[in-house]
Amino acid sequence: MNIWKISLRNFWYKPLYTFLAILTLSVSIALLLGIQQLDRSFKNQMDNSLGDIDMVVGAKGSPLQLVLASVLHVDNPTGNIPFGDAKRLMRNPMIEKAVPISYGDNYKGYRIIGTTKDFPMLYNARLKEGRFAEESMEVVLGVTVAEATGLTIGDTFQSSHGLAETGGHEHEDLLKVVGIYEPTYQVIDRLIVTGLETIWDVHDHEEEHNDGEAENHENHEEEQHHDEDETQIMENTVSKDGHEEEHGQEITSLLVSFRNLVALLTVPRTINENTKMQAALPKFELERLYQFTGVGVKTITWIAFAILVISCITICISLYRMVRDRAFDLALMRSYGASTLQMVKMVAYEGFMIAIVAFAIGMVISQLGIYFIFEMIQSQYKQKMALQLEFREVLRTGGMVVLMVVLSIMFAIYPIVKMNISKILSHEK
Structure with a gap:
């Protein structure tokens, strides 16, 4: 039994739910990565521009x-x-x-x-x-x-x-x-x-x-x-x-x-x-400027977190509906020897496929957005800026996405763990 092929078919089983899950998750990832990159790039640009000026x-x-x-x-x-x-x-x-x-x-x-x-x-x-x-x-x-x-x-x-x-x-x-x-x-x-x-x-x-x-x-x-x-x-x-x-x-x-x-x-x-x-004093004045702009950065960050939670709820609902709608098929697979672990893997693979695709799309969207913003800054202020995005920030964002997806998967596999094969196959309620 090839769990990967089954998971891939389930991935396209409900395309609308899958699309909504990927869309919301990729938007939240793009916002998180984009605002982190913008904030760090602006701060580094201002700090570097100070030079040795006290x-x-x-x-x-x-x-x-x-x-x-x-x-x-x-x-x-x-x-x-x-x-x-x-x-x-x-x-x-x-x-x-x-x-x-x-x-x-x-x-x-x-x-x-x-x-x-x-x-x-x-x-x-x-x-x-x-x-x-x-x-x-x-x-x-x-x-x-x-x-x-x-x-x-x-x-x-x-x-x-x-x-x-x-x-x-x-x-x-x-x-x-x-x-x-x-x-x-x-x-x-x-x-x-x-x-x-x-x-x-x-x-x-x-x-x-x-x-x-x-x-x-x-x-x-x-x-x-x-x-x-x-x-x-x-x-x-x-x-x-x-x-x-x-x-x-x-x-x-x-x-x-x-x-x-x-x-x-x-x-x-x-x-x-x-x-x-x-x-x-430049450092003092720019720190005051950071306090004003920091409110907007925090607001966008919290909005991104809210979208991330919503996207993970969407993933959870998508996986849960897949398990409930295909309960008979899953029970039949269990009757032919498939283990509970294999069923769990099938759901987990589908959840992680959604997360991987969304993360890749989110990265592309964030980088395109940053590129156009930097082009606008260069056109208006005549200033080239170095892109500042550390690997640990990407890793931190990826870790949050994985955690949310794991929680979604844990909720979605509950019907599998509590599955009553005889009742499902006999269509008993």
Whole structure:
């Protein structure tokens, strides 16, 4: 007697019940695996994007917005801060490393970041080809930017004002590509990195051009007033400690790494209380963000568990109806020498076939869903994300499915264990 063949025929005996059981179970498995993979991938992406950044200093405003704009580069900045104030903060002995960044332009939606040579070190980024930017108007591309735009070493392009892909006017200055970073699956992959001087020069040239056009429409009194303002501005470029600072040099924010825990506890509070700048702690702000998004993750997870229970009830009903509807055939098999264990195996094989097929379909559905979600993220936020799904998570989900199927099988085989062969064969009630 081939139990596998009998189980396979029983598998197709009630196709509607079998289809419903597979459908509900595969949906629950897809939701469980998909939400776990999304949650882990997002958390790892955000944690990796932090690099060695302990604090972000920028203009007053929302701390979360400052972190999202300066660390994850998915929001608008809260404003600019004077570079002179940032340099004084950089000399603080409690600060191990401070990396200034400045931006306000883009190329086809990818942000152009003016910074120092320490910025790539925050993400352990290495050059795939070319060299680092050494002069003004030289840029290094993240790998995502290079693949999406088709730019290569030696190409030139014009940046657009603002952070939106469309709507901003193009600057006249040409930026030259001198290097491309290796893939890191971090935020630097979707950035165009250059020196601070590039950002300042581009906007200085823009201001000079606008000022030149404005002068053609100004009268003599306005020109005299403008000259007086320039004189006053030049007088104000000397700081209190006697060191000259270039007027108009501003940055978007300062990315800071501390030497010890004491600095983490004292420096941010000092900045927020005694300066016009704002200090935000990325790990703290992102943890708050996790708490908001975690509610949705838990809700979807509980919905998936509910569907899993419903699917297992459906499997149980399907197996139980199969046993009751084919009671005469099963009793006849018992009368010809089939053991109770063989009958139990037949039901168990059918239950596990449903589980295996549903698990395979659920895996495919979850991966297709994750693929389209990641494609949407890449299209909207210009960010490639590494898929994060550990084998133990798949094993844990598979273990829950097996447990539920075993419980369903145990309930379904009850009529077999208590079978009265003589009554069934004689059609007695």
